[in-house]
Amino acid sequence: MTATKGLEGIVATTSSISSIIDGVLTYRGFDIDDLAENATFEEVAYLLWYGKLPNRSELAQLVKDLNQYAAVPSQVIDQIRTYPKDTNSMAALRTAVSSLALYDEEANDMSPESNLRKAIKLQAQIPTIIAAFARIREGKEPIAPKQSESVAENFLYMLIGKDPDKVAIEALDKALVLHADHELNASTFAARVTVATLSDIYSGVTSAIGALKGPLHGGANEAVMAMLEDIGTFENAESYVNAKLANKEKIMGFGHRVYKNGDPRAKHLQKMSEQLGKITGNMNWYNMSIKIEEIVTGQKGLKPNVDFYSASVYTSLEIPRDLFTPIFAVSRASGWTAHILEQFENNRLIRPRAEYTGLSNQKYTPIDNR
């Protein structure tokens, strides 16, 4: 038995949800470029869950369900009020999502209908939790979700407390489309491993949030912004990045386990970053990002991943830095739950082996003789 570090190149499951083949990402066979240009997040979520694009009445029903479920149990909001004000936002989300199960009477119902309903509930409630957390820590009252056509609109509304502008809604909606699913990424794998024990969907999504939090995965978008802020000005970018590379430190938002010739989602986010920079009149983050890309790609051949330009996009939307990874979770909730439903459809326990590299033939010695 020989281990492959990080399971690189190991095919661990079959899936018909999304594919990455020759650097092309598809959701249910639809190219991400096509979806990014044309689809709304709600259409994409429907596509991931049901395997086809919705017609008008199917989409209207999903929007109705999302609106119906968007309010979070008051006990969960009350718990969020007790979190320390400096709680890590992903830790808050992980804890609150886990506690949603306590107040859902069907949390442990394993029927396919119940699991699909809970997938939609989780999708509806995750944005509400994040917005409530963000407001409560600032000493403000959470804002109840409104009837809305769009998850992006409702999230921004609950976060800022007024109707968001059209540009912001459209930009966030596109970011949600781009982040919705990504084959067997670490957080999705964590979700599938958890539910393959026949644990419940809340446990699966809680595991996934824990995995997404790390800076080698979803947490990189926040780390990218921390780096941009650290650099501060365009003029500082070159020396900063060169020093990091010389020190063999990683530049956040670059590289990918699967894409070696570039992440197809990055160009959409780059374009949005530029457009939003022009609209806000602040091109600093965009220009700095372009410079960093030039250096990192030039020197290391590494290309930006989905997390790199999303940092400047969210900053242009005036979203606080530590909500970037929770927003990733808003989108990926659709993919996680689609994968959980797929895992339940054809389940087998996921239990690989480890190659043992420890000591052998050890003999027990009584404690006083050690």
Ligand SMILES: CC(=O)SCCNC(=O)CCNC(=O)[C@H](O)C(C)(C)COP(=O)(O)OP(=O)(O)OC[C@H]1O[C@@H](n2cnc3c(N)ncnc32)[C@H](O)[C@@H]1OP(=O)(O)O
């Ligand atoms: C949504 C997402 O999860 S996208 C990924 C988000 N994560 C990041 O942006 C964090 C920065 N990037 C990375 O850490 C990595 O590229 C990962 C985790 C994404 C992929 O990792 P792996 O496939 O395991 O590659 P690994 O970390 O082994 O790197 C291979 C080589 O490239 C180098 N490398 C990889 N990424 C970077 C980077 N961002 N900056 C500098 N060097 C890098 C490594 O140092 C290593 O070099 P070496 O062979 O000389 O030791």
Ligand SMILES: O=C([O-])CC(=O)C(=O)O
């Ligand atoms: O697939 C991965 O390893 C990480 C990633 O890009 C994602 O989850 O979107």
